[in-house]
Amino acid sequence: MDLSNRTVIVVGGGSGIGLGIARAALARGARIVLGGRSREKLDRALEALEAGERGRSVAVDITQEADVVRLFESVPEVDHIAVTAATLAYQPIREFDLEAARRAVRSKLLGALLIAKHGGARLRPGGSITFTTGVATDRPLPRGSMVGAVNGAIDCFIRGAAIELAPIRVNALSPGWVDTELWDVIGADKASRFSGMAQRLPVGRIGTPDDLGHAAIFLMTNGFTTGTVLHVDGGHRFV
Numbered sequence: 135m136d137l138s139n140r141t142v143i144v145v146g147g148g149s150g151i152g153l154g155i156a157r158a159a160l161a162r163g164a165r166i167v168l169g170g171r172s173r174e175k176l177d178r179a180l181e182a183l184e185a186g187e188r189g190r191s192v193a194v195d196i197t198q199e200a201d202v203v204r205l206f207e208s209v210p211e212v213d214h215i216a217v218t219a220a221t222l223a224y225q226p227i228r229e230f231d232l233e234a235a236r237r238a239v240r241s242k243l244l245g246a247l248l249i250a251k252h253g254g255a256r257l258r259p260g261g262s263i264t265f266t267t268g269v270a271t272d273r274p275l276p277r278g279s280m281v282g283a284v285n286g287a288i289d290c291f292i293r294g295a296a297i298e299l300a301p302i303r304v305n306a307l308s309p310g311w312v313d314t315e316l317w318d319v320i321g322a323d324k325a326s327r328f329s330g331m332a333q334r335l336p337v338g339r340i341g342t343p344d345d346l347g348h349a350a351i352f353l354m355t356n357g358f359t360t361g362t363v364l365h366v367d368g369g370h371r372f373v
């Protein structure tokens with residue numbers, strides 16, 4: 135699981151699971167490039183990682199093709215790409231705001247297409263792309279129809295991409311509930327919902343960004359794994 139002298143781009147690396155992936159890649163010797171929309175968030179993340187000369191960032195909105203092109207132009211030699219970026223919405227189907235649904239599709243699914251389209255050609259031999267799906271595909275929550283839909287689309291997208299971009303390997307991580315900023319929207323309910331879920335899960339706890347970082351390194355470095363969804367969910371699919 136060594137990444138010395140490798141360059142890893144993490145789109146979504148400014149927070150949460152992406153930050154966990156960046157931390158894991160740094161710990162294994164990689165140079166990292168964080169991508170995300172908020173320059174401030176990226177600066178904070180680089181500082182927290184203490185990445186020094188092995189870390190830099192590029193402001194990129196994954197829904198904008200020109201941004202994605204610019205990202206890869208600014209990082210000419212890439213070994214691995216991980217993508218956690220998404221702007222998803224939980225809403226009841228009967229009241230779903232179409233613009234919020236479009237944002238979900240544009241960021242998670244079409245964003246993945248843009249990364250594969252422009253990043254695939256840039257990767258050095260042995261390279262890989264890791265996208266992010268999620269447990270909502272298998273265990274939908276009320277109001278989560280579009281979250282499950284875009285995650286499920288990623289499950290399918292990586293299979294086609296793994297065939298078409300070969301020998302570049304293309305996989306996806308499927309997180310269960312992971313303690314990140316994504317959950318801040320539920321405010322004070324977060325602690326009680328997390329402890330309820332932790333009691334149900336076979337592993338007895340909620341996931342951490344580092345759990346997902348560890349799994350992402352496996353997908354980057356295992357040369358025989360492609361077209362695979364790696365479930366890192368504490369057994370959530372079975373409870």
Ligand SMILES: NC(=O)c1ccc[n+]([C@@H]2O[C@H](COP(=O)([O-])OP(=O)(O)OC[C@H]3O[C@@H](n4cnc5c(N)ncnc54)[C@H](OP(=O)(O)O)[C@@H]3O)[C@@H](O)[C@H]2O)c1
Pocket residue numbers: 145146147148149150151152169170171172173175194195196197218219220221222241266267268269270308309310311312313314315316317
């Ligand atoms: N946390 C969980 O429990 C959980 C469970 C299942 C699946 N997931 C999936 O895991 C992924 C990461 O989630 P997380 O928990 O790490 O959330 P997070 O902390 O909110 O991270 C998402 C990152 O993506 C960036 N981003 C969002 N939209 C973007 C865009 N259009 N272009 C570029 N960057 C963008 C955000 O930064 P900016 O806002 O600065 O762009 C942010 O740093 C998501 O795809 C989510 O669906 C998470």
